Amino acid sequence: MKLVTFFAFLFALLIAVSAVPTAETNADRMRRGLTPMRPRNLGRATPVDSASKHKPSGGGGNGQSCSSGPVQCCQSVQKSNSGSLLGIILKLLGIVLGEVTDIGLHCTPIDVLGGGGNQCFPSSAQTVCCKDNSYSGHGINIGCSPINIGL
Known part of the structure; x- marks a missing residue:
C-alpha cells in the first residue's frame, strides 16, 4: 500500500x-505550425521610437538626380500628340498614353556623378529625367523632363 x-x-x-x-x-x-505571438510592448513607444528623427536629405548634392531611374541622354525629345507620326508609332507598339507628354527617343543612361559635367553628346541631344524607362528597349522613354547637369 x-x-x-x-x-x-x-x-x-x-x-x-x-x-x-x-x-x-x-x-x-x-x-509546430502556429502563428507567432504578438509583441509584448504593443502600443508603447520605445526610447528609439520617441527620439526626434532627421528628415532625409535631397540626394545627390547638385539636385540632378532622377527618382525613376538614371539620368538619360536622348537624341530627340518630342510631344506625343496622337496625330503625329510618333503617336502612331506608339500606338502600333501598344503604348497608349492618356495625355500629351514628352517622349525621349534613342535615350541612353549617363553617369552624372562621374564628374565629367554634361556627358550628353552630340550637342543637339538633351539631358532628361524620364518617368517611365520600361520601353527603352524600343528606344522610347516616356514622361521626360529636361534637366541641366552642366553646372
Missing part, C-alpha cells in the same frame, strides 16, 4: 511539474 501511495504521489508531482508553463519562443510556435 505504501508503494502504491508513493508512486501515486510521484505521478502527481510529475504531472504538476510538467504543467508549469515555460517561455515559448516564436520559433517553437512556427515549427
